[in-house]
Amino acid sequence: MNRTTSLARLQNELFDIVIIGAGASGAGCALDAVLRGYKVALIDKKDFASETSSRSTKLIHGGVRYLEQAFKKLDFAQLKQVRHGLEERHIVLKNAPHLARPLALMTPVNSWIEGLYFTIGLSLYDRFATNDTLPKSQWLNKKEVLAKIPTLDRKKLHSGVLYFDGQLDDARYCLALAQSASENGAAVANYVEVKGFGKDENGSIQAVQAADALSGKAVTIRTKLVINCTGPFSDHVRLMANAALSERIRPSKGVHLALPHNTLNSEYAMLIPKTSDGRVVFAIPFEGSTMIGTTDTECEEIDAEPTLNRKEREYLAATLNPYLAKPIDASELRAGFGGLRPLLAADPTKSTKSLVRDHEVELDLASGLISLLGGKWTTYRLMAKDAIDEADKVMGEPRICKTADYVLAGGENYRKKSWKDIQAQFGLPEDISRHLALKYGSRAHLVASLAREDAQLQERLSPAHPYIRAEVVHAVRNEMVVTPRDFLARRIRLEITDWDETLNSLPVVADLMARELGWTEDEKAKYADAYAAEIAKFITDAR
Known part of the structure; x- marks a missing residue:
């Protein structure tokens, strides 16, 4: 482009x-x-x-909550939404296999009655998904649940119901x-x-x-x-x-926070079925972090960017903590982000949580x-x-x-093991090879080739992450990146998973972009300083 x-x-x-x-x-x-x-x-x-x-929960799903509400309230609009979502789920997964994949989600339960309730509900959810091959839900005992998510509180845990949806890099x-x-x-x-x-x-x-x-x-x-x-x-x-x-639109704000991967220490996600405001909350592994969300609050001011605030952070932590053996500490917060849902509202008296x-x-x-x-x-x-x-x-x-x-750009001839080809052909470390394959699919070799041509471009942007300098050059030349935030927030997802490393990576990213786009020193400083100020505000709002 x-x-x-x-x-x-x-x-x-x-x-x-x-x-x-x-x-x-x-x-x-x-x-x-x-x-x-x-x-x-x-x-x-x-x-x-x-x-x-770019600010979703990264799930491809019909909506477990919508199904529950459909039966509780005999709301056929909710049921239609679930059916549409599950019909489309397999298409989203199929058409970009490098960017979307099945995700296993665990619902911890504290009694056999809860376990039976969610088993029945998620079995119905499975029945609506008639066009895909994701595994069916199953009720697991306490030992099986802890083997998959070891950080859960074993004293409160009775069992868990496992089901599958999809995840994407939105x-x-x-x-x-x-x-x-x-x-x-x-x-x-x-x-x-x-x-x-x-x-x-x-x-x-x-x-x-x-x-x-x-x-x-x-x-x-x-x-x-x-x-x-x-x-x-x-x-x-x-x-x-x-x-x-x-x-016609009733905007609703939803926020997420990012914690270290060891919060769940698992590749399994978690559905928290009970919250203080009647929603469900997810804890999901994403890009080396554990992402928790989301909230739902009325939002009349849509010109300013929605951000995670302290109250929302505390709400999400309080929602997850009862399920964990070790409660979340506020100092563990790595990043957070907010987004606006474009909800349709025929009835202005309804709360945004009740809108389909x-x-x-x-x-x-x-x-x-x-x-x-x-x-x-x-x-x-x-x-x-x-x-x-x-x-x-x-x-x-x-x-x-x-x-x-229609298979999307990067999905052509993509294979799950294609990262091994990148590693063998270009001699890149395994984590970098896996990352390139998952982000660029069958076009990962274009980024790896840049790294081979210039050894400096093989260097990591952050020692804690698999992102490399060649990606900045590739993004400017081929993905229409024109600001540092385009790259750090959306081409790679560092901004939404690690604010500190975003700031640490910013000078190198700005230098590489300046070289590619012909920025003056003043222009480079303007872009870098403005973005650093944005991150600083996010940190202040959340902490």
Whole structure:
């Protein structure tokens, strides 16, 4: 993906569809549309997956909580959401096997009655998953549970119910969608902010008036149709297109914190089924850490970045601690992050915790804007399909959706043991070889080749992690990285797992980016200092 080339295309070509927002739904729409033969542009005011789509719990799931609520409240909307999620789960796993994989989750229980309850519930969950081959749930005894998660409190533990869902690297999965769209002909560019719309005499949108957020240069993108995929910010774009529309989105804040891997000391995740506010919380191994989340609180202020605060940190720790033999100490916090859910709310009196994570495609007849509203990561492909099906109707020609079987960038010919090929061919350590294979899939050799050509690029960014300098160069040249945070937060996931090592790695990352992008010393300092200040604020808010 070349940003300069894409910006020139945005300014000079006429597109069938311009998609605003390069998160999961927007990138998914771009890939779907371009595979159907449309001429497509995909833009975002920040980086790919810079908001909600990089701040999920990293699960691919139907939603155990939704299933429970569906039966307790006879809520068929919840049941439909579970079915959709489980139908899509196997597709998300199949289409990017390097970025998504099965995940075993343990539900600890304190009595045989609890064990029976969750066994029945998770057996029903299995029955809804008719299209995949994940192992079925099973009720394990105390010894079997402790063999898998040894840090649990053996005095309180009775047994546990094991079930399977999926896990993904959300930011890189979104990037793979954008890369795949680009490789099929879409013009893809980050840091392009929408300022308004150009309309014809009937009030229909015929151009997107935008600006390059880096240079400030105005960009006018001519198009036949615009699709709004901006998640929690959807109402802003909708009202920009038609001020008479009513708001539809109820943003909800969810936070996660990252602790050392030895908190669970396991590759098994954990579902905590009982919380003080009626949610479920997950503790999940991710990138060498144990990630705990999430919360659900009303959020009216969406312009400022949501961050983990002390109260939320204490809530998550208090939720996990009763299950652990050794309680979490506040000093163990390594990182944290917050995100906004774009919840659809027909009833403004309902709490965000009771809202279903379903989606809706809205066509505004006055402006012609299509908005893809609501939804969640697991169903991104279905959401995109529904949106592009609506675009087909507007365009007057039904076309076939091809995304169910489209293998994303890096997934081509990928094998689970491909890290061994990287290790043998390039002589890199095992942990680095495994990391490259999991992040870049069948394209890992492109990064490893850079490291072989320049020995300095083989060096680690942090002695505690498998990330290497060659990845910075590769990301700038091939993944449209333009700021240090693009790389450290989303191309690798260091920001959300280890704040201290993010700060330690920042000078080297800034130096490598400056060399690739031709920054002056002042420009390099500006980017590095601004990012360091952001991390410092995250630390202050959480501690």
